Amino acid sequence: MLETIDQLQSQAEAELADVATPEDLERFRIRYLGSKGQMKQVMARLKEVPREQKPAYGQKANALRRRLEEAYQQRKAQLASAAGPEAAAAPAAGRAGARAAPAARGPMLDLTEPGLPPRLGREHIITQTINELVEVFGRMGFDVATGPEVEDEHHNFVALNIPPHHPARDPLDNFYITGRDDETTPATPGSPGSPAALLRSQTSTIQIRVMENTAPPVRVIATGRVYRPDEHDATHYSMFHQVEGLYVDRQVSMVDLKTTLLQFAHAMFGPEADVKLVPSYFPFTEPSAELYVKINLGGQWQWMEIGGCGMVDPAVFEAVGYDPEKWTGFAFGLGIERLAMRKYRIEDIRWLFENDVRFLRQF
Ligand code: DAH
Secondary structure (H helix, E strand, O other): OHHHHHHHHHHHHHHHHOOOOHHHHHHHHHHHHOOOOHHHHHHHHHHHOOHHHHHHHHHHHHHHHHHHHHHHHHHHHHHHHHHHHHHHHHHHHHHHOOOOOHHHHOOOOOOOOOOOOOOOOOOOHHHHHHHHHHHHHHHOOOEEEOOOOEEEHHHHOHHHOOOOOOHHHOHHHOOEOOOOOOOOOOOOOOOOOOOOEEEOOOOHHHHHHHHHHOOOOEEEEEEEEEEOOOOOOOOOOOEEEEEEEEEEEOOOOHHHHHHHHHHHHHHHHOOOOEEEEEEEEEOOEEEEEEEEEEEEEOOEEEEEEEEEEEEEOHHHHHHHOOOOOOOEEEEEEEEHHHHHHHHOOOOOHHHHHOOOHHHHOOO
């Protein structure tokens, strides 16, 4: 079904390219955008689209309609400005009898000509995805927390139970801004000269900041940019976004974690999406798991890894002054680009940050 929209797009664009006169353009409008036109039919066919494809189909159809309308308006403005000088000059030449055709001197300024329609701006696809995450988790009672992008080692590593020689702290894997005095000394926040500053490599830093400043129970998500010196390719970029979740209360269990993530997957990818937790390791959770969601990609169900999660490690609770005998919690961290790329079928992460409006306008 989705392919029929692509076909219609190529056909319409080819036809528009051949439009030479206002009459051609009017025929184009009736055929594609008119009340009995192709776009109306595409919309009418939504009924027949299988349920799980409906959102994708609807989005695609709407995007095409917008695109054709914009292209139509543009062509209309072009035809009008091409016709302007001649149309204005013809009667004058008739009366005065001796005027050179102004078309030869280039277009005249015609103050009565309608302006080009202004294009409306829109939110970047990552911003839209963040808003959706805030909304979905908000419905489950999660507040939104924030934290700084320039961090110290205490929040990025130490309090998260990542010891001094852990590979995650390697200078080659992080954007350190100030150097460390002594590689073996864990940073102490506030002690002059000691803690190195770095661009945060994960939003897990915000878990620590929230717990340092709030008494349990807590239920927050935090979204934001993180930085890692990765080579840029279709799936890697040196800056990307994560959403972090933290839930601390009495007797929180893995069941709560999985249920929360399942609700999230349903809200984000439709009622047939599923989740699975695959055992893994993170220093700040025990047990830890990788989160997979089962989503429909072009008619096929596939498992996609979208982040990590687990039960908050008691060492993390100790680092923030929570009593691990009393409190339990779960945490998760997901890649926002990954979510957006799967959901909107974007193949290359670099497209998200090139700011080419022809790309951004599609969402
Ligand atoms: N911070 C991890 C990363 O960037 C992701 C993560 C894993 C976050 C497990 C969590 C968690 O909160 O519990 O790779």
